[in-house]
Structures are given as structure tokens and as C-alpha cells.
Amino acid sequence: MNESRISRRTVVAGGGVAATLFAVALGLTLPKLFGHRYAPTPYDDLLAQLVDREEAARVGAAVRIAEPGFNAKAVARELRQRFEQRNLAEVSDADIREGRLAEVNGWVLPESLAQLCTLAAL
Amino acid sequence: MSAFIDARTIPSGTVLQPDLAIIGGGPAGITLALALAHTPLKVMLFESGGMDFDAKTQALYAGKVSGVSYLPLDASRMRYLGGGSNHWGGWCRPLDPIDFEQRAWVPYSGWPFGIDELEPYFKRAQDLVEAGPWSYDKSNTPMSEVAPLLALGDGGVYTSWFQFSKTRNSVLPTHFGDRYADDLRRIANLKLFLHANATNLRLSHDAASLDSFDIATLNGRKFSVKPKTTVLALGAIENARLMLASRDVAATGVGNANDLVGRFFADHPIPRDTATLVSFAGDIAGYYFSAYNLNGAILRPAFAPRDDFKRSSHVLGSLTTVENPVELDDLGKAAIVSTALALGVDATNAKAFSIGCGLELQPDPERRLTLTGEHDSLGMPRLKLSNHVSDDDFARYRLTMKELGRQLLAARTGMIRLNYKTRAEWVSALDWGDHHLGTTRMHRDPKQGVVDANTRVHGISNLYVAGSGVFPTYSASNPTMNLVAMTLRLADHLKRVMR
Numbered sequence: 001m002n003e004s005r006i007s008r009r010t011v012v013a014g015g016g017v018a019a020t021l022f023a024v025a026l027g028l029t030l031p032k033l034f035g036h037r038y039a040p041t042p043y044d045d046l047l048a049q050l051v052d053r054e055e056a057a058r059v060g061a062a063v064r065i066a067e068p069g070f071n072a073k074a075v076a077r078e079l080r081q082r083f084e085q086r087n088l089a090e091v092s093d094a095d096i097r098e099g100r101l102a103e104v105n106g107w108v109l110p111e112s113l114a115q116l117c118t119l120a121a122l
Numbered sequence: 123m124s125a126f127i128d129a130r131t132i133p134s135g136t137v138l139q140p141d142l143a144i145i146g147g148g149p150a151g152i153t154l155a156l157a158l159a160h161t162p163l164k165v166m167l168f169e170s171g172g173m174d175f176d177a178k179t180q181a182l183y184a185g186k187v188s189g190v191s192y193l194p195l196d197a198s199r200m201r202y203l204g205g206g207s208n209h210w211g212g213w214c215r216p217l218d219p220i221d222f223e224q225r226a227w228v229p230y231s232g233w234p235f236g237i238d239e240l241e242p243y244f245k246r247a248q249d250l251v252e253a254g255p256w257s258y259d260k261s262n263t264p265m266s267e268v269a270p271l272l273a274l275g276d277g278g279v280y281t282s283w284f285q286f287s288k289t290r291n292s293v294l295p296t297h298f299g300d301r302y303a304d305d306l307r308r309i310a311n312l313k314l315f316l317h318a319n320a321t322n323l324r325l326s327h328d329a330a331s332l333d334s335f336d337i338a339t340l341n342g343r344k345f346s347v348k349p350k351t352t353v354l355a356l357g358a359i360e361n362a363r364l365m366l367a368s369r370d371v372a373a374t375g376v377g378n379a380n381d382l383v384g385r386f387f388a389d390h391p392i393p394r395d396t397a398t399l400v401s402f403a404g405d406i407a408g409y410y411f412s413a414y415n416l417n418g419a420i421l422r423p424a425f426a427p428r429d430d431f432k433r434s435s436h437v438l439g440s441l442t443t444v445e446n447p448v449e450l451d452d453l454g455k456a457a458i459v460s461t462a463l464a465l466g467v468d469a470t471n472a473k474a475f476s477i478g479c480g481l482e483l484q485p486d487p488e489r490r491l492t493l494t495g496e497h498d499s500l501g502m503p504r505l506k507l508s509n510h511v512s513d514d515d516f517a518r519y520r521l522t523m524k525e526l527g528r529q530l531l532a533a534r535t536g537m538i539r540l541n542y543k544t545r546a547e548w549v550s551a552l553d554w555g556d557h558h559l560g561t562t563r564m565h566r567d568p569k570q571g572v573v574d575a576n577t578r579v580h581g582i583s584n585l586y587v588a589g590s591g592v593f594p595t596y597s598a599s600n601p602t603m604n605l606v607a608m609t610l611r612l613a614d615h616l617k618r619v620m621r
Contacts, residue, residue, distance in 0.1 A: 051463040058456035092464045096275070096531045101524065106398075106539040107457040108527035113464045 043076050043119045049088040053120050060121030062105045063114060072122055075115045082112055123307045129168070129318035129339050136345040137334075140166040140313070141620065143349035145320045145335070145364070147171075148205020149602055150588035150609045151355035152298045152306065153250055157613035159309040163620055166347065167306075168318040168337060171202025173299065178340055182319065182498045183360070185505035189489075190549060192389075192509045198556040199357060203316065204299025206357060206556070207602065212287035212295025214253045215599040216244055216607075218439065220429040227436035230386070230485040231595045234566045234575035240607050247607035252288035252296045254418040259283055261421050268414060269407035271423070272444075275532025278431025278525045282441065284600075286413050286420040320356070321500055323368035323376045325582070332376075332585045335368075338500045351584045351620060353612070358387070358558035358591030359505065362491045365562070365572075365579075367503050377562070377579040382572050384491035384505075386563050388596045390480040390555035391511060393548055397477040397523050398448060398539040399530070402462055404471035410444040426598070427522045435525070437518040439482035439598030442526065444475050454539065467534045480555055481519050482598040486510055491561055516548045557590065557601045564592040576615045577608070588612055 038044075038053065050056045064070055082091050095101065095110035102114035109117075142158065144151045147169030155167050171179045179202065185195035192198070200208040217237060224232030248256055257264075261283040262271060271281055287295030306314055315337075322336040324346075334348040354361045362384040366375040377383055408414070413422040424441040431437065450458070454474065462469030483489075489510045493503040520540060527538030542548045565571020568580035577592050579585040588609045590601040597604075 050460075052459055055456040055459040055463075058453060059460050062453055088464045089466050092531075096528055099528060101528055103524075103540065104457060105453055106541055106543070107454065107461075108524055108531070108538045108540065109457065109461055110464065110531065113461060117460055 041119075041122065043072070043122075046076060046079050046083065046116060047120055049083065050116060050120060056117040057120040059104055059107075059109070059114070060117035060119065063102075063118040064121055066105070067118075070118055072119060076119060079112060079115055079119075088113065088116070123304070124313075125307065126314045126316050129315040129337060130341045130343055132315075132343055132345050134344045138166060138345065138347045140164045140347070140349045141351065142166070142616065143168065143335070143347050143352045144355055145352065146205065146355035146357065146360070147203045147299065147314070148355060148357060148589070149207045149298050150605055151353075152204070152302050153606045153609040154353060154355060154588055154613055155306060155309065155312050155314070156250070156302060157610055158616065159312065161311060161617060163311060163616075165312045166349070167312065167314045168320060168347070169203050169314065169316050170319045172316045173203055173303070175200070175202055175208075178499075179317070182500065182502070184498070185507065186494060187507045187509060189509040190511050191552065192507060192554060193556065195359065195505060195507060198554070199359065199558070202299065203303070204297045207296065207298040209556070210287075210295060210602055212253075212289070213600040214248070214251055214285045214287060214603040215258065215282070215441070217597045217599050217604050218429060220432055221439065221595060221597040221599075225433075228438065228484055228595060230487075230570070233594055234564060240604070240611065243607035243610040244603075246610055247603050250606050251603045252301070253285040253603065254288065254420060257283065257416070257419040257421060258285060261416070261419070264416055265409060265414070265421060265423070268409065268416065272401065272406055272410070272530075273533040273535045274526070274529040277529040277532065278428050278435065279425050279522060279529055280428055281423050282426035284413075284422045284424055284441070286422070288420070319500055320364055321502055322370070323364060323585070325368075325371040325376060327371065329371045330581065331583045340499065351586070351616065353586045353588050353616075355588040355609075357589060358561045359491060359507075361587055361589065361591050362561040363493070363502070363505050366491070366493050377572050377582060377585070379581065380569050382563065382570075384561050385487040385489075386485050386560040386594075387489050387491055387507060388483050388485065388559040390557050390596070390598065390600075391483065391515070392478065392480050392553040392555050393542070393551040394478065394553060395445075395476045395541055395551060396479055396519070397442075397541055398450075398454070398474050399444060399477050399536060400458055400472055400474045400538070401536045402458070402467050402469040402472050402534065404473045406444065406475070411446070425526050427525070431522075431525065435521050437522050438484060438515070440479055440519050440522050441598045442477055442479040442523070445478045446476050448474050448476050450474050457539075458537065461531070461537055465531070465534050472536075479519065480598050480600070481515060482596050483511060483515050485560065485563075485595060486512065511549070511552075513545055516542070516545065555600070559590045559593050559596045559601060562587045562591040563594045565594060577612055586612060586616070
């Protein structure tokens with residue numbers, strides 16, 4: 001009868017795979033556990049377009065100072081129409097093409113981006 | 123080779139009688155003298171200064187300035203042989219075709235001819251300013267082989283090119299006095315007088331022609347010149363001064379029956395750091411900052427509004443250059459990160475640069491020179507410049523910059539910050555090009571211009587004006603090469619009419 005034996009090589013390889021899987025899992029989970037978590041807002045569907053919400057909020061804060069009457073609901077309604085089946089790059093392209101630009105403390109940005117940034121700063 | 127004549131040695135009371143007198147030895151006067159060399163005309167050129175700067179002579183320029191800040195009148199000019207070329211930066215660029223057009227959104231616009239009238243003279247003008255082979259806006263392809271251009275999306279702004287007058291000893295561009303002194307001495311039909319100040323233009327009794335003009339020197343000599351034809355080439359400011367101050371026959375001054383002499387003064391505002399340009403990729407080609415010698419053409423790019431954008435957006439000319447690297451604040455960094463991420467561009471190496479520019483002003487009759495009650499040491503009334511810049515002039519340039527920003531975004535190349543919004547911000551950053559323009563504007567109608575299409579003073583049969591003072595609108599292009607071309611055109615006219 002043959003004795004089933006696990007070779008040393010198999011143990012090392014298996015351990016390596018397990019460690020890799022663990023590291024990947026950790027990488028995926030940790031940011032969710034310890035990364036910046038934002039309180040829910042009525043605009044999360046739109047804010048999901050932003051890759052770096054913190055930097056966007058910094059831009060948006062400047063808009064809020066310049067435009068104290070910023071109407072978030074109306075802007076969100078307009079943005080939802082623009083974003084229908086389109087992503088931020090596509091919407092920005094359309095803004096640029098059509099000359100819809102905003103000035104944020106002098107910085108010339110696609111208007112929709114500036115509006116998203118402002119929603120991020122609320 | 124004949125020596126120049128020191129007017130301080132001419133006995134008082136002398137009367138000189140050339141065919142043609144040129145008053146002023148700057149780029150226009152020297153160009154005209156060179157162009158009329160070896161013709162049958164007996165030409166005399168009268169220059170106030172000598173071969174070098176002299177404080178007492180320079181002080182004759184002093185005057186007052188009111189309104190928007192401007193350099194003192196004795197600091198923005200040079201009063202010795204070579205004139206303004208003694209302190210120019212060598213920047214050259216031809217006028218654009220639209221500069222000659224009557225534009226509905228530019229009051230008082232419209233030259234009496236199109237660019238086709240000047241084109242035959244550009245090549246010779248280019249040679250005289252020693253700016254190398256004519257390349258300008260044909261430079262995109264060869265320069266992009268040196269290093270990539272900053273890509274712009276389609277739109278109203280394009281990459282234009284300056285060329286530079288040849289540097290000498292790696293420092294200075296062509297100074298007409300130094301550069302052409304020997305050529306002038308070799309001209310057999312020319313006598314050039316130094317230290318000779320024209321102080322009065324004397325009209326005939328019917329005011330229909332110039333009879334003579336007076337020359338005075340700082341050592342007290344006074345003599346007169348009685349030419350067949352005279353060309354004023356003193357620069358836009360001093361031409362107006364001499365015409366306004368000459369009141370023997372015409373009470374309001376020579377050529378000033380319609381109160382136009384001295385009006386429409388212009389220069390190119392050069393506000394500092396008007397915008398910040400960001401390159402997402404980081405470094406940009408070195409030729410954006412310092413001129414690059416491409417087979418003898420010394421080139422530097424500038425962003426300029428296209429003619430169709432000028433028409434659609436009602437903007438005026440401007441030439442925008444990239445200047446120095448600048449640091450950004452947190453908001454700037456956030457704007458770049460957010461924009462680059464939105465566009466799907468890597469901006470981890472992004473760099474920011476300040477922007478410089480020269481602007482065209484809209485013509486304004488109230489931006490003007492008038493005589494004051496003060497007099498210089500030769501008894502000439504001094505001038506006052508009333509300087510204005512309208513808010514529209516700034517707003518129009520801002521539109522062009524915003525369009526440039528849009529095109530950078532469209533190309534995913536970079537972005538722009540517009541640094542000034544209020545008039546106070548613009549004015550606080552204002553420098554000037556020392557490009558004096560417009561005080562003896564050209565127009566077919568005597569009620570709208572001091573000189574006609576041949577730059578002859580309306581109503582005076584034998585008096586002409588050379589230089590950028592005759593430009594009815596100003597372009598954003600630096601004037602020297604263009605005024606040299608205009609002077610070559612005048613030389614051809616004089617050759618025809620003085621046969």
C-alpha cells in the first residue's frame with residue numbers, strides 16, 4: 001500500500017498561494033474597514049463618479065465660498081440628466097466641447113466637475 | 123565714407139536746403155535714409171542725440187502722465203541715434219490680416235489698405251531688423267521636431283511664433299544706430315546731423331505746405347531747414363509734440379485742424395502673471411521659455427487668438443507666452459488632481475507656469491497727448507499723457523485665456539487659472555511694452571485721421587509721418603518690424619512722387 005505523503009514542495013507552494021490570497025483579501029477589505037467613510041448624502045449616486053472625493057471637496061469648498069446661494073438640489077437634478085448613461089470623463093468632454101466651463105477661484109474646469117466638487121463639499 | 127555732422131558746429135542763421143529732410147534717427151528714420159540711398163534725392167537726417175545716451179538730451183523727453191500708471195515719458199524712449207531700437211527686446215511678428223480690417227466691435231478700426239500692401243516690404247524689413255529667415259507661423263512642424271509642442275484642442279487659440287532680432291555678443295538685438303552707422307556714412311546723397319533738435323514746423327501762409335523747420339542745439343545754435351519734402355520720424359509721442367507745438371500759422375498745431383493729433387495714443391499693456399498654465403505631463407519644451415535658434419530663425423511660441431475667434435467672440439489681439447515655473451497652493455493642487463482624474467489623465471508630474479502677454483487695446487481718442495504749460499531747455503512745450511485702459515480690454519483678453527484653458531482641457535494637456543478678475547488686480551500688475559502707437563493715425567478721411575494712406579499729413583502737400591504713430595489700430599504684434607515695412611513702403615512712394 002502506498003502511503004500518501006505531502007511533499008515539502010507542495011506545502012511551501014500551498015502556503016505561498018494562501019498567503020497571497022490573504023494579502024489580496026486584506027488589501028480589498030482594509031480600505032473599506034479603515035478608509036475614509038462618508039456620511040450618506042442625497043447625492044451619493046453622483047459623488048460615486050469622483051475618484052478622489054477629498055480633493056474634490058477642497059475644490060468645492062472654494063465654490064461654496066464664491067457662491068453661497070449654490071442650489072444643490074437643482075444642480076443635482078441637472079447633473080443626473082447629464083450623467084445618464086455617461087461617466088465623468090464623457091460628461092467632462094461634452095462640457096469642454098460645448099464651452100460649459102466654470103471658474104473656481106480662477107481655475108477653469110468643466111462645469112459638471114465643478115458642480116460635483118461642490119456637492120462633495122456639502 | 124563721410125562723417126556725421128555735429129549740428130552744434132553749424133553757425134546760427136544757416137539755412138539748409140535738402141530735397142528731403144528726415145527728422146528723427148530711430149528705426150523709421152534710419153530705414154528711410156537707407157532706402158533712399160543712391161537716389162538723385164539730396165537727403166538730410168536730423169537726430170536730436172548723438173551716438174550714445176546723454177542725460178541732458180534725454181531730459182528733453184520729460185513730461186507728465188495721468189490716469190493708468192505708465193512709465194515716465196523720458197524713460198520709455200531713447201533719444202540718440204537708433205532711437206527706440208537702443209532699448210528694444212528684438213521681438214518681431216508681422217501684423218495679421220484682420221488688423222487691417224474695419225471690425226464692427228472695434229471702434230475706429232480699419233486701415234486704408236490691406237496687408238497685401240505691406241507684404242512686399244516684410245522681407246526687406248525682416249532683413250533690416252536681422253530677424254533671420256521668415257519663419258513665424260510656419261514654425262510648428264520644424265519646432266515640434268525639436269521638442270513636442272503643447273497640444274491644444276480645436277478652438278479659437280493657436281500657437282503662433284515670435285522671431286527675434288539677431289543677438290549681438292549674445293546679449294542685444296539690432297540697435298539701428300550702431301548697426302547701420304557705417305552704412306549711413308557711406309551714402310553719398312545723405313547728410314546726417316547729430317545733436318539737432320527740431321523745435322518748430324513752419325507752414326506756408328496758406329497752411330497747405332511746410333515751408334521750413336527750425337533746428338536748435340543744446341549749446342545754443344539755431345538754424346533752419348527748408349526742404350522740398352519732410353518726413354517726421356521722431357516716434358509717436360514726439361511727432362505729436364512737434365506738430366502740436368508748431369502754431370505759427372495753424373493755431374491748433376500742424377495737421378491738427380480736426381483735433382486728432384496726439385489722440386488715440388496706444389501701447390501694449392503687458393500685465394504680469396495674468397494666468398497660470400498647468401502641464402499635466404510636467405516639463406514642457408525649453409523653447410517656450412527662451413528663444414530657440416532654428417537655422418538662423420530665433421523663435422519663441424506664443425498663444426494667439428485666431429481671426430475667426432476674434433470675430434465670433436469680439437476679442438482683440440493678444441500674444442501669450444509661457445514664463446516661469448510657479449508653485450501651487452492646496453486649492454490649485456486639488457483642482458489639478460480633480461480635473462486630471464475626471465479626464466482620466468495622469469497628472470502626478472504636473473507642473474505650473476506663469477504666463478506673460480501683450481495685449482492690443484481698442485482705439486480711444488481720450489487716451490491722448492496734450493501740451494502742458496511747462497517747457498524744456500530748448501523752449502519746447504512739454505507733454506502730458508492721459509492714459510486709459512477700458513475694462514473691456516481686460517475682459518476680452520480674459521475670454522481668450524479662457525478659450526486657451528478650454529483647448530488645453532480638450533487636448534488633455536493641461537489647464538489654466540485666470541489670476542485676475544477685478545480692474546484693480548489688472549492695473550496693479552500692469553507693465554507696458556514701450557510701443558508707442560497711434561497719435562497721428564492714418565485714415566483716408568481727414569476728419570478721422572491725421573495722415574492719408576501714403577502717410578502724408580492731410581492738407582499739407584509735403585509733410586509725411588513715418589513710424590507706428592500712424593497705425594490706426596495696433597495689433598498685438600510688436601511694432602518695430604512692421605513700422606520698418608511701412609517706412610519702406612513710404613520710401614517707394616517718395617521715390618515716385620519726388621522724381
